Amino acid sequence: QSVLTQPPSVSGAPGQRVTISCTGSSSNIGAGYDVHWYQQLPGTAPKLLISGNINRPSGVPDRFSGSRSGTSASLAITGLQPEDEADYYCQSYDTSLSGSVFGGGTKLTVL
């Protein structure tokens, strides 16, 4: 059982908008720790997509956006494209585990 919980899968047609949730608790997101998001294309290493809840690193399209509220965070992807098909992971810090933790991952399928 992951400390950070994500839906196992989401899907959408090209051009649509999807959101991926990341639910934590009072020992991580709820305690005020920032959430970061990664995209993992098949057979590759995770790549930083969103840092500090809302910030896009250089080169990340503005179709990707993040938010955080309470004990949860969300990643939104608008204008879905076939190349967005990947696994997405949230990451934060957990005080009870004394270290960084990752969510269970969400597989995005572009129909």
Next chain:
Amino acid sequence: QLHLQESGPGLVKPSETLSLTCTFSGDSFTGASDYWAWIRQPPGKRPEWIGDVYYTGMSYYNPSLKGRVSISLDRSRSQFSLKLDSVTAADTAIYYCAREFIYDNNAMTHSWFDPWGPGILVTVSS
């Protein structure tokens, strides 16, 4: 632009020690924000933070692995290393090295990982 590359054996026998090295290039130490991390990902599962080492050499480990893991830094060779003792099949995973960017916000310390190396699959089997 910073690049990282993992190296080491892809097969380790049970009860032996897993040893990996990460070589980084293309960037320089920036000082207080430089942490270097090891992360592993069992096939089909979520990534797991193993630990990290600060540019001073101080290291921090995932409590679930404490006692078996050691991470060290060799700044002169632009390398940092991972040693994991007494491995079992449960340690089979893709092992990644990454730079860990640490910052303070709202009186709390946060971190993210970027960039990552391509990863190396380590299988524990006799």
